[in-house]
Amino acid sequence: MSAEQHAPESMTGYIKHHLAHLQVNQDAGIFWTVHLDSVLFKLALALLFVFFFLRLSRRATSGVPGKLQCALEMVVEFVDGVVKETFHGHSKLIGPLAISIFGLVFLMNFMDMIPVDWLPWAAQHAGVPYLRVVPTADPNTTFGMAITVFLLIQWVGLTHKGVGKFFGEFLTAPFHAEGGLMKVAMAPFNLLLRLIEEAVRPLSLALRLFGNMYAGELIFILIAVMTLGAGLNELMTWIMGPVQFVSGFIWTVFHILVITLQAFIFMMLTIVYLSMAAEHH
């Protein structure tokens, strides 16, 4: 694409280009290929989040807070409320984890709100051929987070229950059996169900976020396609222009809800999973 960027673009080419990642290390095989755009945007947003969070918490005053501190306090209080309602164990990890997930996922999703052509266009003029700005529309990002959460679930389960009980539950729950023979008979089913349950969690977490954000991005791209390659002297431009404006506007407004909701769901499910891992069956 980058070589023929001044050629009139075809619709398929445009969409394909928009869905292509900036990849490096392609020679080493698919697995070792890095989506540099996802990585860099996620890193930048994480740094932004950490920077603001630390700065605000350093400056936090017990007196009358500033507006930004107030806003952060509201978010923290909200997340803390959710955590307290949902998670009944004691854990120093879960509050900070929840707010980090919420903040980071929200910021990454928010990249979807920025006009879909802006950053890629700027990047192209800076010599970068491909750029996808929404890290959460890349399954690598969402699976990365979901797998981290999955590992945390296991860790919380292990530390809250102890090794024996943790692995014992693989064989004794969810089907509780009375008597030695029944216990042995139920063990394979319990193990099977438990393995499926554990495997489904990170999968659903990652796919839900990825699916929503990917679909959102795709719809933004499709809206953009309406006036693709249009000239000011063509009638269709004047018809499709307003349509693109209105639909882009509506979808962006709707997307405010989606990105917040998806961030909230990711956080909420993480809390619920960790809570379930900490509780005894």
Added chain:
Amino acid sequence: MSLNITLVIQGLAFFAVVWLVMKFGWPHIIAAIEERQKKIAEGLAAADRAKAELAAADNKAAEEVKSARVKAAEILDKAHQQANQAIEKAKGDAITEGNRQLAAARAEIESLSHRAKEELRKQVSLLAVAGAEKILKREIDANAHKALLDQLASEI
């Protein structure tokens, strides 16, 4: 990819959303934040006020206690004084009364002893006369003793 109308319309739509949020969303958030700030400021001010009031009340209470103590001491002093006065007065009264009664008793004793003396004198003279009669009955020498008797009567 070149700069075209698509990019511009995207930007317009984006700014329309920004405008929408600014117009209808942001004020609510800011209002909530400001209300929260106000509440916190009010709470802090109320706490300060309460602290000052408490200190003032403490001071006042201490002053009250102090003045009450002074008053109590005054009352105690006064009571002591009054008691002393009463005791002094009672003492004086008692002494006066005692003196009066003593004087009265003395006067009575005086008059009684006087009367007793008179009585005694009369009885002694009667006794003397009776004694004289008895002597006279044995020694009918009235003449011999007459001078003696007379002398006796005059002496008494």
